[in-house]
Amino acid sequence: MTKEQIDILLDKYVNNTLSAKEEIQFNEILDNIPELKRDLKIRQDIAQSMNYLGNKELKNLLDKIHLEEFGNEQVDLTPKSKNWIIYLIGGIILLGILGVFLLNTNTQSAESQSPENLYAEYFEPFVPSSQTRGENAEKILETFYEAYQDKNYAKALNVIKPILNEQENQVLLLASISAIQSDNHNLAQKLLDQILDSKDYYFTDHANWYKALSFLKQEKNKEAKDLLEELSQDSDADHHLEAKKLMEKI
Amino acid sequence: MMENELIQKLKHGSIHESENIFRSLYKDHYEMTKQLVLKNNGTLEDAKDVFQEVIIAFYHKAKQEDFELSCKVSTFLYAMSRNQWLKRLRDRKRIVNMVDTASFDIAIEDNWQDDTEYSEHQIAIAELLKNSGERCLKILKAFYFEKKSMKKIAENQGYSSEQIARNQKVRCMKKIKAAVMQNENYKNYLLEMKF
Numbered sequence: 116m117t118k119e120q121i122d123i124l125l126d127k128y129v130n131n132t133l134s135a136k137e138e139i140q141f142n143e144i145l146d147n148i149p150e151l152k153r154d155l156k157i158r159q160d161i162a163q164s165m166n167y168l169g170n171k172e173l174k175n176l177l178d179k180i181h182l183e184e185f186g187n188e189q190v191d192l193t194p195k196s197k198n199w200i201i202y203l204i205g206g207i208i209l210l211g212i213l214g215v216f217l218l219n220t221n222t223q224s225a226e227s228q229s230p231e232n233l234y235a236e237y238f239e240p241f242v243p244s245s246q247t248r249g250e251n252a253e254k255i256l257e258t259f260y261e262a263y264q265d266k267n268y269a270k271a272l273n274v275i276k277p278i279l280n281e282q283e284n285q286v287l288l289l290a291s292i293s294a295i296q297s298d299n300h301n302l303a304q305k306l307l308d309q310i311l312d313s314k315d316y317y318f319t320d321h322a323n324w325y326k327a328l329s330f331l332k333q334e335k336n337k338e339a340k341d342l343l344e345e346l347s348q349d350s351d352a353d354h355h356l357e358a359k360k361l362m363e364k365i
Numbered sequence: 366m367m368e369n370e371l372i373q374k375l376k377h378g379s380i381h382e383s384e385n386i387f388r389s390l391y392k393d394h395y396e397m398t399k400q401l402v403l404k405n406n407g408t409l410e411d412a413k414d415v416f417q418e419v420i421i422a423f424y425h426k427a428k429q430e431d432f433e434l435s436c437k438v439s440t441f442l443y444a445m446s447r448n449q450w451l452k453r454l455r456d457r458k459r460i461v462n463m464v465d466t467a468s469f470d471i472a473i474e475d476n477w478q479d480d481t482e483y484s485e486h487q488i489a490i491a492e493l494l495k496n497s498g499e500r501c502l503k504i505l506k507a508f509y510f511e512k513k514s515m516k517k518i519a520e521n522q523g524y525s526s527e528q529i530a531r532n533q534k535v536r537c538m539k540k541i542k543a544a545v546m547q548n549e550n551y552k553n554y555l556l557e558m559k560f
Contacts, residue, residue, distance in 0.1 A: 153560040162509040164490035167483045169510030177417045
């Protein structure tokens with residue numbers, strides 16, 4: 116059996132696609148060449164690591180779909196029968212607010228779209244993965260996440276600042292968003308550059324997107340456009356469509 | 366889309382090629398899992414986590430060569446959600462007296478989620494993979510995660526033949542293995558495992 120045939124057989128074992136006949140061959144080879152067991156173990160670990168990365172990517176995609184389809188579901192909205200009148204009153208108030216909002220939106224659409232308006236239109240805070248909010252999260256991180264989710268960005272930034280150096284990319288991203296919202300653009304850019312330098316491809320597109328929004332908020336349209344161009348040219352990129360649409364409006 | 370067609374598309378597609386399928390699974394079936402979890406002491410966050418774990422497991426199931434769906438997708442996803450929520454309740458040491466919110470009549474094996482648990486070594490290798498260059502990451506992901514054939518990989522990733530794609534994969538594996546073996550912890554781990 117050639118080296119290549121053995122390689123194919125080992126891969127089939129790892130991917131669980133051996134036929135009955137191949138399984139016999141595989142066992143014979145492992146018996147005859149025991150050092151292959153070490154190669155097989157490394158190969159299995161690499162395949163499982165790839166699985167880990169792929170599942171993380173899939174989870175991010177599902178988070179995105181969840182957010183787009185269901186928004187931030189937070190409460191069970193099933194009304195209890197005796198509270199129906201409260202829901203009715205609430206509904207009427209909401210309709211009123213919606214009416215005022217629509218009226219304002221129509222008035223605004225007639226105006227030219229300033230970078231400030233575009234920023235407000237396109238800014239959506241990044242939704243962190245729930246996996247990092249486990250029971251073992253340190254107190255300071257819990258407070259940070261709570262403040263971030265309450266959109267109290269100034270508080271989030273103050274809480275996280277002293278321990279920023281020790282944080283992983285997700286926290287750096289949320290901290291940079293908090294900095295943008297607090298108009299601390301220097302810090303935001305520094306943190307986003309740190310993420311980009313780490314070449315962690317899960318966060319690269321997000322970092323570029325928020326960096327572009329930071330430029331936009333500072334009315335640095337050219338710098339914003341350069342980054343948006345990159346995202347809009349890569350159809351696999353996160354924020355690809357938003358970047359395309361925003362490019363057209365700047 | 367017919368359900369068999371859905372399985373075929375998941376079987377042969379990458380994550381991003383399957384985005385529309387995930388979206389339609391979400392639209393059609395999330396509510397069912399949500400009701401099940403909420404009626405059984407769970408929260409919306411639990412429902413979201415359970416449903417996503419089920420979709421990830423379903424994606425991997427569909428990739429198995431011999432996988433055939435012997436019931437409706439909704440039944441299958443409900444049974445998987447039920448198993449997964451039961452498992453979580455047991456892990457939390459909660460008394461389990463499940464209230465069903467839909468009828469289902471199939472048994473799904475209990476160990477479907479085992480391969481989503483990773484050792485610290487595998488997570489460390491994942492870091493090396495991320496830095497192995499886009500070309501290697503792409504080909505290894507397509508082969509080991511998306512379970513695509515070398516022929517399909519060659520077509521999708523612009524290699525002029527299956528053999529050239531295979532050679533590229535071999536080169537990438539060699540590179541990763543060399544990087545992995547630089548790691549003292551991993552070397553010790555292999556020694557401990559008697560490899």
